[in-house]
Amino acid sequence: MADTLLAERVVDPAVARPDEAPPAPPSALRAALVGNPNCGKTALFNLLTGSRQKVANYAGVTVERKEGRVVSPEGRVIRLLDLPGAYSLDATSPDEAVTRDVVLGRHRSEPRPELLVCVVDATNLRLHLRFALELRQLGLPMLLVLNMMDEAERQGLVIDMPGLSAALTMPVVGAVGVRRGGADALRDSFDRPLPPAPLPLPDGIDLHAEVRRLLAAHLRRTDGTRQHVGDRLDRVFLHPVLGPAILLAVLFVMFQTVFSWAQPAMDGLQAAMNQLGALVGQLLPDGILRSLIVDAVIAGAGTVVVYLPQILILFLWILALEESGYLPRAAFLLDRIMASCGLSGRSFIPLLSSFACAIPGIMATRTITNPRDRLVTILIAPLMTCSARLPVYTLLIAAFIPAHRVLGIFGLQGLVLFGLYAFAIVSGMVLAKLMTRGRAAEEHPLLMELPSYRRPALRNIGFGLWQRATMFLSRVGTIIVTLNVLLWALSTFPAPPPGAAGPAIDYSFAGRIGHAMMLVFAPIGFNWQICVSLIPGLAAREVAVSALATVYAVGASEDDAAAKLAPLLSAQWSMATALSLLAWYVFAPQCLSTLAVIRRETGSVRWVLVTAAYLFGLAYLASLATYQIAVALGGG
Numbered sequence: 141m142a143d144t145l146l147a148e149r150v151v152d153p154a155v156a157r158p159d160e161a162p163p164a165p166p167s168a169l170r171a172a173l174v175g176n177p178n179c180g181k182t183a184l185f186n187l188l189t190g191s192r193q194k195v196a197n198y199a200g201v202t203v204e205r206k207e208g209r210v211v212s213p214e215g216r217v218i219r220l221l222d223l224p225g226a227y228s229l230d231a232t233s234p235d236e237a238v239t240r241d242v243v244l245g246r247h248r249s250e251p252r253p254e255l256l257v258c259v260v261d262a263t264n265l266r267l268h269l270r271f272a273l274e275l276r277q278l279g280l281p282m283l284l285v286l287n288m289m290d291e292a293e294r295q296g297l298v299i300d301m302p303g304l305s306a307a308l309t310m311p312v313v314g315a316v317g318v319r320r321g322g323a324d325a326l327r328d329s330f331d332r333p334l335p336p337a338p339l340p341l342p343d344g345i346d347l348h349a350e351v352r353r354l355l356a357a358h359l360r361r362t363d364g365t366r367q368h369v370g371d372r373l374d375r376v377f378l379h380p381v382l383g384p385a386i387l388l389a390v391l392f393v394m395f396q397t398v399f400s401w402a403q404p405a406m407d408g409l410q411a412a413m414n415q416l417g418a419l420v421g422q423l424l425p426d427g428i429l430r431s432l433i434v435d436a437v438i439a440g441a442g443t444v445v446v447y448l449p450q451i452l453i454l455f456l457w458i459l460a461l462e463e464s465g466y467l468p469r470a471a472f473l474l475d476r477i478m479a480s481c482g483l484s485g486r487s488f489i490p491l492l493s494s495f496a497c498a499i500p501g502i503m504a505t506r507t508i509t510n511p512r513d514r515l516v517t518i519l520i521a522p523l524m525t526c527s528a529r530l531p532v533y534t535l536l537i538a539a540f541i542p543a544h545r546v547l548g549i550f551g552l553q554g555l556v557l558f559g560l561y562a563f564a565i566v567s568g569m570v571l572a573k574l575m576t577r578g579r580a581a582e583e584h585p586l587l588m589e590l591p592s593y594r595r596p597a598l599r600n601i602g603f604g605l606w607q608r609a610t611m612f613l614s615r616v617g618t619i620i621v622t623l624n625v626l627l628w629a630l631s632t633f634p635a636p637p638p639g640a641a642g643p644a645i646d647y648s649f650a651g652r653i654g655h656a657m658m659l660v661f662a663p664i665g666f667n668w669q670i671c672v673s674l675i676p677g678l679a680a681r682e683v684a685v686s687a688l689a690t691v692y693a694v695g696a697s698e699d700d701a702a703a704k705l706a707p708l709l710s711a712q713w714s715m716a717t718a719l720s721l722l723a724w725y726v727f728a729p730q731c732l733s734t735l736a737v738i739r740r741e742t743g744s745v746r747w748v749l750v751t752a753a754y755l756f757g758l759a760y761l762a763s764l765a766t767y768q769i770a771v772a773l774g775g776g
């Protein structure tokens with residue numbers, strides 16, 4: 141139980157909101173949003189409840205039920221559920237099973253909804269109405285929402301809503317999930333009396349034929365625009381040669397910009413933090429309090445805060461790709477490569493999400509039908525380079541890799557970063573191949589919906605970036621500062637005995653622990669400061685950077701030592717040590733939340749131990765090989 145609670149709390153940091161609205165009273169009407177994947181259920185849920193759940197342009201974004209509270213214009217309170225998308229009630233994956241169980245009233249902790257709000261994509265009625273008809277047979281009060289009416293209009297689709305409503309024997313409303321006020325008609329409908337359950341269709345009726353009949357009677361097509369743009373784009377993006385070349389180019393440019401675009405903002409932040417440190421240093425008298433504030437809080441938080449611009453640029457790309465509809469195309473392109481590792485293209489989106497953070501990535505594996513594929517994807521997800529590694533990578537790259545240009549256009553630092561990502565991906569693929577013995581679990585070809593291309597809505601991207609920025613800063617303000625203060629205390633106490641020679645920090649707890657750890661880590665080139673920083677770095681990766689800043693600041697004679705962490709490292713460490721630490725960070729499972737989520741998603745501690753053991757083992761071997769080779773080549 142305690143475990144579940146812990147995991148619940150770490151579930152998806154992207155959506156944790158401290159200012160969540162109060163829960164609906166138990167007497168409130170229980171309604172649930174149900175429908176095919178990617179029809180805009182979560183977009184409507186956010187509009188109605190004011191939540192900020194993740195919305196993106198591919199199937200399988202929502203993987204668990206979310207609850208919200210809606211107040212109708214007349215003040216009626218509704219408890220609204222957002223459910224994972226499903227194609228039918230015959231669930232094949234864990235996320236669809238949640239929807240099936242809730243709708244059928246079989247869910248462990250969720251009573252059956254009193255009203256089904258069935259959402260369909262108005263531009264894709266042929267596919268989506270089938271599920272609506274299946275739901276109609278359940279005998280629950282129901283309401284049909286035609287979402288994406290803006291797109292439907294643009295495509296010249298005219299839907300006879302009163303006719304459709306009469307034929308389906310349920311109310312029908314239109315909606316636009318991406319427009320303010322786009323769910324008003326739906327909100328208004330909550331004030332009307334609960335509709336009676338729709339009349340069921342005769343048993344055994346062919347639902348596809350029924351959909352065709354409904355569309356023939358109630359859907360008209362006038363001349364629309366943009367119908368074929370998507371096909372034309374697909375001819376380029378899915379082209380066997382051009383497609384992969386474009387994908388590679390997109391990823392490549394992404395890593396170049398993470399360095400080049402962020403630099404001015406990072407320099408500005410760095411200068412501001414240095415000034416703050418110097419100012420506070422002058423204001424406070426020399427002593428323990430000054431050391432605590434300057435070395436632990438400012439040096440610790442400051443060294444991590446400067447990475448905010450890079451993290452935001454990375455997310456700008458990820459959000460734009462998610463919204464555009466390109467991701468499922470990339471999954472399609474990579475299906476063959478994934479198959480050669482024994483996985484299917486279905487693992488692509490969970491793995492790609494892990495580049496932001498392994499936690500939502502691992503949760504996204506709930507969309508994978510095959511249990512073996514799901515497990516293997518969970519096991520390799522921590523290898524995909526999450527954004528918390530970025531500060532560590534960038535710090536070391538900035539300190540040890542010269543900012544040369546290659547071929548006149550590419551920055552060498554961006555290339556090295558790209559190389560680290562590529563190395564992690566290749567390692568993940570090789571491991572998947574070993575785990576699956578290269579055999580695909582299923583013979584089926586990849587069945588995956590290709591959504592329409594969409595210009596990313598600035599509003600969504602803006603919210604997404606804002607969410608990331610506040611999440612990152614609150615991590616810095618909470619876990620990072622706390623761990624740094626703890627580390628500062630360990631590095632400061634006990635004070636050296638009177639008359640002791642050598643730096644004071646050598647006598648502290650941290651100094652002693654670090655020196656003891658050297659027994660294990662000296663062969664891979666780590667010094668005792670790195671060893672000490674790895675311990676708080678276990679809780680979260682970027683803490684290692686602030687921990688190094690603190691250890692070096694406490695150990696240094698000048699106050700601004702930490703402000704110059706990168707030059708300090710390049711003066712004190714060998715190239716071999718830096719490369720070895722980079723290799724360590726590619727593999728090491730330095731994140732407790734990830735391990736907690738693996739525990740929850742696999743339901744067993746065994747897989748947590750397996751993951752931790754194999755990743756630590758690989759990290760050690762990779763660092764050992766890197767260090768020894770670098771030393772042999774003269775980098776010692």
Ligand SMILES: Nc1nc2c(ncn2[C@@H]2O[C@H](COP(=O)(O)OP(=O)(O)OP(=O)(O)O)[C@@H](O)[C@H]2O)c(=O)[nH]1
Nearest residue numbers: 178179180181182183196200201202225288316317
């Ligand atoms: N143009 C347009 N886009 C919309 C509308 N509603 C949602 N979208 C977009 O459609 C995509 C899918 O929206 P989501 O809300 O994530 O869909 P969902 O039904 O929750 O999807 P799953 O969680 O995967 O089942 C996103 O890119 C939204 O921005 C709409 O009314 N018009």
Ligand SMILES: [Mg+2]
Nearest residue numbers: 181182201202
């Ligand atoms: Mg959703």
